[in-house]
Structures are given as structure tokens and as C-alpha cells.
Amino acid sequence: MYHLNLDTQEFLRHHWQKKPLFIKGAFADFLDPIEPDELAGLATEESVSSRLVIQQEGQWRSESGPVTDFEPLGDCGWQLLVQAVNHLEPAASELAACFRFLPDWRFDDLMASFAAPGGGVGPHIDNYDVFIIQGQGQRRWQVGDRGEHKPRKGSGALALVEDFEPLLDVEMAPGDLLYIPPGYPHCGQTLTPSLSYSVGFRAPSQQELLCQLADQLQDTNQGQQRFTSDSEPRQASLISADHQQGLLSLMAKLISDPTTLRPMLGTLLSQNRFELDPLPPQTPLELPQLIDALDQGVEIVRIGGLKVVHLEGDRPGSLYLDGHHWLLNTQALALPLREQARLGSGTLSPLLSDKEDSATLLEFINLGYWYLE
Numbered sequence: 001m002y003h004l005n006l007d008t009q010e011f012l013r014h015h016w017q018k019k020p021l022f023i024k025g026a027f028a029d030f031l032d033p034i035e036p037d038e039l040a041g042l043a044t045e046e047s048v049s050s051r052l053v054i055q056q057e058g059q060w061r062s063e064s065g066p067v068t069d070f071e072p073l074g075d076c077g078w079q080l081l082v083q084a085v086n087h088l089e090p091a092a093s094e095l096a097a098c099f100r101f102l103p104d105w106r107f108d109d110l111m112a113s114f115a116a117p118g119g120g121v122g123p124h125i126d127n128y129d130v131f132i133i134q135g136q137g138q139r140r141w142q143v144g145d146r147g148e149h150k151p152r153k154g155s156g157a158l159a160l161v162e163d164f165e166p167l168l169d170v171e172m173a174p175g176d177l178l179y180i181p182p183g184y185p186h187c188g189q190t191l192t193p194s195l196s197y198s199v200g201f202r203a204p205s206q207q208e209l210l211c212q213l214a215d216q217l218q219d220t221n222q223g224q225q226r227f228t229s230d231s232e233p234r235q236a237s238l239i240s241a242d243h244q245q246g247l248l249s250l251m252a253k254l255i256s257d258p259t260t261l262r263p264m265l266g267t268l269l270s271q272n273r274f275e276l277d278p279l280p281p282q283t284p285l286e287l288p289q290l291i292d293a294l295d296q297g298v299e300i301v302r303i304g305g306l307k308v309v310h311l312e313g314d315r316p317g318s319l320y321l322d323g324h325h326w327l328l329n330t331q332a333l334a335l336p337l338r339e340q341a342r343l344g345s346g347t348l349s350p351l352l353s354d355k356e357d358s359a360t361l362l363e364f365i366n367l368g369y370w371y372l373e
């Protein structure tokens with residue numbers, strides 16, 4: 001449904017994580033994956049993460065959702081932002097899939113936003129990579145250089161920065177794409193009522209990684225080895241460089257052991273920051289029903305936002321999804337489940353003769369991670 005006109009190898013070499021890029025007409029004949037009314041509907045839901053940013057006389061103010069009353073906002077100076085629309089709207093999930101030339105584990109979500117003329121979130125800096133796709137309407141985007149940028153006084157939780165000298169100053173129309181790496185200040189201003197989509201990529205911090213490791217060690221009661229030494233410092237008050245090195249090695253040995261590292265990374269990196277929307281069948285599906293459905297042309301479709309990842313070097317049938325580890329008998333089923341968002345009888349039927357794998361697949365469907373379509 002969506003095709004991204006981008007030389008991905010060239011992009012990865014020269015722009016990804018390095019410098020901004022604007023591409024006019026990156027999506028030909030772009031169709032919005034969601035309409036403004038539907039977006040407003042999602043914003044009324046408790047389970048959906050949304051916010052409003054209102055701009056008045058050069059000041060920005062944010063209100064977190066749910067947003068139920070749009071009447072008082074009028075027709076200018078505001079923007080509605082809804083996170084993880086790809087979890088809820090299959091077309092938004094298809095749009096996000098255009099960016100799978102980057103690994104799934106790095107993907108965060110697709111945020112959709114509606115902005116009235118004059119609306120925007122103000123000049124700010126993100127610590128993640130973002131691709132901004134313009135849907136209906138027009139917005140002007142300015143992107144400044146990395147470096148020191150003063151916090152904007154009075155911007156509070158919005159953490160805005162002072163105005164900056166733009167490196168890039170573009171007017172975006174439907175289908176245009178703007179890529180902004182972390183650290184570059186940017187600001188969007190809305191010219192005509194607009195829908196836009198921010199496809200965000202995030203990387204874990206040392207803090208997140210080490211907290212995950214600590215949780216896992218506690219849960220599995222691992223990491224019990226203690227420090228030993230064969231020499232002691234002369235000064236009783238000293239923690240010698242030798243001992244520091246030994247203590248560090250004790251930690252490094254644990255982290256560099258793949259049997260500790262892989263489950264830690266698999267668990268952390270298959271989770272989502274935003275709630276998933278599982279779609280379990282009303283009554284649990286059984287194998288004969290699945291076989292029948294596939295024979296009739298039904299496909300199984302992965303719910304939006306579900307990450308199915310595998311760690312290189314791990315057992316071929318091993319995969320992590322939604323923070324949990326699963327072991328399939330063969331890679332024959334594990335690989336298409338990881339790589340493809342929808343699967344039909346051509347791929348699945350020959351694999352269902354494996355009793356354990358077909359039971360696992362049914363479990364995935366009955367948990368609502370894949371649904372029949």
C-alpha cells in the first residue's frame with residue numbers, strides 16, 4: 001500500500017544518526033492512514049496516549065489526554081498528538097513498515113498528529129531519530145544544527161529551546177518526508193489544517209540496559225559469583241586499581257556471557273513502550289479450524305507494534321516477543337513469523353504437521369498476537 005522512494009543504503013551511509021534529510025515526494029500519491037475524526041476518536045480513549053499542545057502569543061502549553069472536547073480549541077493554534085497509532089490502525093502499521101530497512105528492535109512507534117493552522121509543539125530537541133511524513137495539509141519545518149541550545153524560559157515540561165538558526169527550512173506537502181537524527185533542534189509550524197506522522201526510533205540507555213540486567217539476575221537468581229583476589233593493597237583504606245579492575249571484570253564476565261546477555265536483550269528489546277492491542281479470538285482456535293481457514297485463503301496477521309526478534313547466535317527457533325521468550329522446533333516457522341507481518345497457507349500449511357510448532361502458533365493466535373483476516 002505504501003512505497004517509500006528512498007535509496008536506503010545511501011541513507012544509512014550518509015544520514016542515519018548523522019544528519020537531517022528532506023525528501024520531496026518520498027511517498028507518491030500519499031493517502032493518510034487515518035482521518036482527523038478517527039484520530040480525535042482515539043484521543044478520547046483512556047488506554048491511548050495522547051496530548052494537546054496549545055499555542056498562544058508565542059507560548060506553548062501541553063495538556064495530556066484523553067482529549068474529549070475539541071470545541072473550545074477553535075480553528076487555529078493547536079495540535080493533537082496521538083502515540084502508537086500503528087498499534088490501533090492497520091494502515092498506520094503498514095506505513096511504519098516502510099521503515100523496516102532499520103531493525104525492528106529500534107522502532108518505537110508511529111505518532112499521528114492533527115494540527116490546526118498556527119499549531120505546533122514549539123522548537124525542541126529529541127533524543128531519538130524521527131521520520132516525519134506529511135499527510136494532508138502543509139507545514140513548514142525548520143531544523144537547526146546540533147550544539148548548545150538554551151532552554152526556553154517558561155516552557156516547563158515541554159522542554160523547548162530558544163529559537164535557532166535553521167540549516168533546513170522547508171514547506172512540506174503530502175508525501176514529503178523529513179528525517180531528523182537525535183540532537184538537532186526542530187520546529188514545525190502549521191500552514192493549513194494538517195495531518196502528519198512521526199515514525200520514531202529509540203535506543204536503550206545504559207541505565208535501561210543495566211536495570212534490565214539487574215531485574216533479570218534477581219528473577220533468575222543468577223550472578224552469584226563473588227570477587228576473589230590474590231594480592232591486597234598496603235593501605236587499609238584503599239580500593240586498589242587492581243581490585244577495581246577485578247570487580248569490573250566480575251561484572252564484564254557476566255554481561256559478556258551470551259546466556260545472560262541474550263535473554264536480557266531479547267526481553268528488553270522485544271517490549272513496547274506503548275500498550276499493545278491484542279486481538280484474541282472469541283473462543284480459542286483449534287488446529288483443524290486454522291487449517292480450514294488457511295485453505296480458504298485466510299491469512300494470519302501480526303498485530304501492529306508487536307516485535308518479534310531473534311538474537312544472532314541464538315538457537316534458530318528461538319524468538320522473543322512482547323518481552324517473552326519462545327522456542328520453536330524449527331526456523332522454518334520462526335523466520336517467517338519474525339520477518340513477515342502476514343502469512344497465508346503457502347508458508348504455513350506445510351509447517352503445521354509439526355505438532356509442537358502448530359501448538360505454539362495456535363497459542364500466539366489465542367493470545368491475540370496474530371489474528372485471522
Ligand code: SIN
Binds near residue numbers: 120130186198
Ligand atoms: C510535530 O509533529 O510537530 C512533532 C513531531 C516532532 O517534533 O518530532
Ligand code: CO
Binds near residue numbers: 124126186
Ligand atoms: Co520532535
